[in-house]
Structures are given as structure tokens and as C-alpha cells.
Amino acid sequence: MLTVDFDRFPVPGKALVLDLGCGAGRHSFEALRRGARVIALDYSADEVAGVNAMFGAMAAEDQVPPGGQAGAVRGDALSLPFADGTFDRIIAAEVLEHLPADAGAIAELARVLRPGGLAAVTVPARFPERICWALSDDYHNVEGGHVRIYRQDDLVAKLRAGGLDLIGQHRAHALHAPYWWLRCLVGVHDDNHRATKLYHRLLVWDMMRQPAITRRTEQLLNPVLGKSLVLYLRKPRLQPPARTSDRSAGDHLTVGGPRAGE
Template sequence: MLTVDFARLPVGPGHRVLDLGCGAGRHAFEVLRRGADVVAFDMDQGELDGVKSMFAAMEETGEAKGTGETVQGTALDMPFENDSFDRVIAAEVLEHIHEDTTAMQEILRVLKPGGLAAITVPAFLPERICWALSEDYHTAPGGHIRIYTLAELRAKLKATGFRVGPHHFAHGLHAPYWWIKCAVGVDNDSHPLVKAYHQLLVWDIMKGPKTTRVAEAVLNQVVGKSLVLYIRKPA
């Protein structure tokens, strides 16, 4: 399930890409399929071990068209030289970081002049509803510590030194799923409504039928779960 639109963030052979806060590696794997070289970067070594294993499997099957490596560290002090990457992806990362402007400065530092980045965060309205429905949703260790408005995110990125480009919303079908989880208990995965909606999402991801694609395109404009913003480091 990709949040970033790679038509807006083109990657390919010759590009070096940083997937900051890569998690399980969903964007890093897509970058690798497109022929770019990717560094999957995260604090969680357990996640990185899984990503590294998938990199090896993709190389073995010929699915990897570029090279992939994993690096552990923090977004506040990344172990990379200035101007190291042609592209940076930071998907659902900044809402976890107290010093978010420091992380933005680090992204600017490691990105090459003229390079592009995609920043994704939970969109304001769906996230605000989750916070209202469940305190556990946003107070658990490692959880979300802020809710961004589009204006705030744009302003912080501009103040950092980025040129801010277009934006869109994604995963409109996923917002109701999280509202249900927040209403019945974020850890209550056995609840019938949670299980039923999860099955719907898995079916949609696997099959991608036209009906749900159209429905999500409409829902994205109203309750898209993620805000995606594309930015550039000035040349």
C-alpha cells in the first residue's frame, strides 16, 4: 500500500533515494523495483532486519532493479554526508517526532540541490476524529504527538528552506477503519466490525477493483487518511 505517488516523485536508475523511517519497507521496495538505489533508514533494527531480508529475496528473484541497503539511526542526526540523496521519502514520520523542525533540517541537509522529497503525515480531520474517539490512540509510547494542518506543514517546510509544491490526500478508505478501532479500542482487533473492515481493506489491496478505486478517489477529497506534500531543495 503506497502513500507516495511516484508520478509526482519520479525515481529510476541513477537516483539515490532515502526512505526515512522506512518501517516495514513498502516504499523502499517500490523504489528498488523502479531501478533506483535505496537506503532504508529507521530506528527499529527489527524492522530493518525484515527489510534487509526482503531486499535479498527481491535480488534473488530479479525483482530488484537497483541496490538496497539498511541503516539504523535517528532522523535528528542522520549519518549521511551533505547532499547525499536525489530523493527523500518521509512517510508518516514527522508526527512522531518532538523536534520535527530539526528532522526537516536534516532532510534538507542530506538532499542534493534540486532534489525532491515527499513528506506524508496524517491528515487533520481524520486524525482529529481519532484523537477525539480514543486517548490511547495518541498517548501510547511511540504514538502521534501532533496533528498537522496543511498550512502548518507548508509553513514549517518553507521556513526550513524548501520550495513547497503540490499536495494530495490518500487512503480515504482507511479513515473509517481507524475510527472503528478507536471507538471499540485500538488494540481490540478481534471485534467483529474491525475484522470485517480489515478484510475489506485486504481484499481491496489485493484485487484493486474499479468500484473501490473510484470510491477512494472520492473519499480522499474529504477524509483522506494521509496528507502527501512534495517539496524541492532549491538549486
């Protein structure tokens, strides 16, 4: 399930892409399928191992176009191991709401994005998220959970202060908002409740089949009920000279072809 719309966020072949806080890697895999050179970064060693395994499986199944490369690495969003202006595209999907020092992560994201490069940043939308918080403390009061609910204008202001210009926005996943409200009602950690299992089955069916009726329904509901706020941003082209770094992004690329520079 993709939150970023790749029609609105074009990733050309051989573009160097950072998936910041990649989680299970859904956006990394899509960028790799488009022939990009992808670095998936996450703080969780388990997530990094799983994403690297999937990268290998994609290469084995010939799902990586010529020029596509990928690697997953463990790292900290507040101290990225890349030089200034390294990446053509950066995706940060459902990451900032987990970070107490979100301004520091935004500054790092903007630092490693090249002048003229594009970023896609997604966070839980305010209205659906407030309902989840009201229904269940367990939804967010967990280790690594959500530490804030964003107002759109506040988030845009932080991104602009970090050096990024807003160029587009939309909401996504309206059908998922009631699912999480239901989970908060019956017990957010209860995976066996009949109601949530039935709703989850509906969501899986929708993702696999993508029938016109649910696609159209979600499009109509997204502006109000969309679970995720998606922002598209550009780094202005006029920037100070880049700093140097001991490591290049190519050091992390291992799947789908030779490393950069070889």
C-alpha cells in the same frame, strides 16, 4: 499500500533514495523495483532487520532491475550519517508526527537532499486524525505514538523554513479513515473484534484486487476523508557548498549489485 504516488514523485533508475523512517519498507521496495539505489533508515532495529531481509528476498527472486541496490540501516532522523546534498530523492512517510523535534528532522532531511532534489513528506491529515484522538486516548498516548496533529499550512511553513519548496500535494487512503475510527470506538488494540476484522478484510481485498468501483470511490472521497496528507517538495538549486562526511551513502548499499564505487 503506498502513500506516495510515484507517478507524481518520479524515481529514475540509479537515483539515490533515502526512505527516512522506513518502517516495514513499503516505499523502499517500490523504489528498488524501479531500479533506484535505496537506503532505508529507521530507529527500530527490528524494522531494519526485516527490511534488509526483504531486500535480500527481492534480489533472490530477480525483482531488482540492473543498477538497483539497497540496504537498511538504523539511524536517528535528528542526526543523519550522510553528507550534505547526498540524495536525489527522500521519502518521509508518516514520520514527523512521531517526533517532538520535528523541525530538527526537517532540517536534516533538507540538508542531505541535493540541490534540485525532490522530497515526499506524508503525515496524518487533520480532520480524520482529530476524530481518532477524540474517540480514543489509546490511539496516540502510547510510546512512540503521535505527538501532534498538523494543520497543513503549519506543516508547509515548517518545510519552507527548512529550505524546501512545495510543488504538489494530495490526500490518500480515504477508505482507511473509517477503519481507524471504528478501531478507536471498539478498542484500538483489539485485533479480534468482528467489525474491525471484516473492515480489514475489505481493505486487503481492495489492495489486492484494486477494483474500479473502490478506486473511484476513494478518489472522490480523498479530498475530504483522505487519511494521509501527501506533500511533494523540491530543494532549490542554489545552496551553500556541501560539508564533508566520513561515510558515503554507498557504504550502506549491498543488495542487487556492487557497492557504489566498486
